[in-house]
Amino acid sequence: MSSAPVLKIKNLSTYFYTRLGVIKAVDRVSFEVEPGKLLGLVGESGCGKSVTALSILRLIEPPGRILSGEVWLNGHDLLKIPPGQLRQVRGREIALVFQDPLTSLNPVLTIGTQLAETIVSHEEVSRAEARRRAVELLFRLGLPDPERLMRLYPFQLSGGMRQRVMMAMAISMRPKVLIADEPTTALDVTVQAQILAELKRLQEEMGMAIILITHDLGVVAAMADEVAVMYAGSIVERGSVVQIFDRPAHPYTRALLRSVPRLGKEELVPIGGQPPALLNLPAHCAFLPRCPEAHTECRGKKPELREIGPDHAAACHRISRSCPGEAGRR
Amino acid sequence: MGLSRNFGAGVAGYPATVESAGQAETVSRGGSAAALERLLQDRLALLGLIIILAVMAVAVFAPYIAPNDPTKVDLQHRLAPPGTQYPLGTDHLGRCLLSRLIYGARASLSTAALALWAIMLIGIPLGTLAGYCGGWVDNLIMRFVDILLAFPGLILALVIAGTLGPGLLNVMLALSAVWWVGYARVVRGMVLSVKEKEFILAARACGTSELGIIARHILPNVLSPMIVLATLDMGKLILAISGLSFLGLGAQPPAPEWGAMLSDGRPYMQAAPQLMIYPGLAIMTVALAFNLLGDGLRDALDPRGNTRI
Secondary structure, three states: OOOOOOEEEEEEEEEEEEOOEEEEEEEEEEEEEOOOOEEEEEOOOOOOHHHHHHHHOOOOOOOEEEEEEEEEEOOEEOOOOOHHHHHHHEOOOEEEEOOOOOOOOOOOOOHHHHHHHHHHHHOOOOHHHHHHHHHHHHHHOOOOOHHHHOOOOHHHEOHHHHHHHHHHHHHOOOOOEEEEEOOOOOOOHHHHHHHHHHHHHHHHHHOOEEEEEEOOHHHHHHHOOEEEEEEOOEEEEEEEHHHHHHOOOOHHHHHHHHOOOOOOOOOOOOOOOOOOOOEOOOOOOOOHHHOOOOOHHHHOOOOOOEEEEOOEEEOOOOOOOOOOOOOOOO | OOOOOOOOOOOOOOOOOEOOOOHHHHHOOOHHHHHHHHHHHOHHHHHHHHHHHHHHHHHHOHHHHOOOOOOOOOHHHOOOOOOOOOOOOEOOOOOEHHHHHHHHHHHHHHHHHHHHHHHHHHHHHHHHHHHHHOHHHHHHHHHHHHHHHHOOHHHHHHHHHHHHOOOHHHHHHHHHHHHHHHHHHHHHHHHHHHOOOHHHHHHHHOOOOHHHHHHHHHHHHHHHHHHHHHHHHHHHHHHHHHHHHHOOOOOOOOOOOHHHHHHHHHHHOOOOOHHHHHHHHHHHHHHHHHHHHHHHHHHHHOOOOOOOO
């Protein structure tokens, strides 16, 4: 860890209290991001990535509840500050880009109105000035003819354009942290690459920290500095991108990497079984039923995330501190 | 009522997506312009609109149009047949029927419009509050709405108007007091579905305040069904006001009002049927016009737009 982290999350737990029982969507998650770095938060659908993102901004609605944890930004614990102050943090310090840019734009307001509104709600500027800055932002994101774009409605834009608008909105206040929740999932591949390149460029220009939530390991390998792998609401492995891809320690991470298609690679190995339902999770390791390296000791208590090397932590009973990544290998 | 699916004018009306803003010109007119265009292509709606505008003009320029003073009693020409001095004849006190009809448009339209404003002023905020806050606020408001809905609206209005005493203002108050519940319910339902949309979450994530979210994100999405509902209700309100006036609770003599004119003409129905026919026609025409326009607006503002069944 070179510089001080800009965002530090400690022991964050968010549960959903449903009629059927408690869903531990996020269970004691801790990680941090340094300024100018990109953290890839990886995992299967439903493993708690998005809920983690929403919890950071305290956007969890009932029946969900943030049970415990700390989210430190600028010396404030976001989970404790009053709502008025929280509103100033949202958008201004941390911005969120959602997965589907069509549903996250208001269909009845023009692009210009929505962009200007974000600016006006955070700064004492006139509408005209806000609109001028909005045009600038759109231009900056490489959108053609921003003046005209301002008068259009979301449905008149293509998916890629909408996501650029969302990003323009997100960076309008020059946030310190940008959380991008699967920003490219709803787009086609060529547009995906453009959007990701745009994201990287903005990060370099503005020096913000990015948390990129994705299930695309290829994207993570190309863009991330740090990687956190989530499984069933918990982080199972965390480390620098080199560590994770070269020396994956957790059996889940390894299985995940084996299941990614690569040119000239041997056969794809899917992960057997299903991800566990988050309802009434067992007391032992959540990956146990699917783990190829499971052992009797795994039936005990759920493993804690622990350091297994420099810049590398994993939550698995089978990993010894001395030889990370050797668990179960012969 | 099919209203809850109207999120925004013309959203899906144009499925076209544009890759560059250059191409966007062809579809760059917003939802409201497209909706207006669709409305104007609808002949019945257009007819309704023309009738409404005409009646409005008549109401506004009543003093210039009316051939006689609507309250001037001319007992020598009681129940006169249509003629040159009195184009539609006179009533039982010899007052000019046409002039009374013309001035009656003022009473009907203005009372209905005022009542509608009052209804929306009560119904929309309460419905929004109930839908947005949920929980006990929702329960409190909606249970009260349920109580009001348990009574037939017009009977309740009759009781209130009767208690307050006769007069157009009291009729307006009575109608507003019972009518807002429908708006509260519709608005609540729509707010409930709009507030689950991702763009509300996105707005919140941008740090928009709760009031800002309601004003800038929720209400605009509720607006177009409200316009339709309000237009349709104008017709119903005019009928209700005339009905209450007919029963003697509304406009008091000698003020001209269509419902009251019907009531006044009733004893002379056989000798001078025009005393009932013309006010009745006036009420029917205006109510019908508002219904035609409302139906047209509903089709025009429907996001699914052009496809009409």
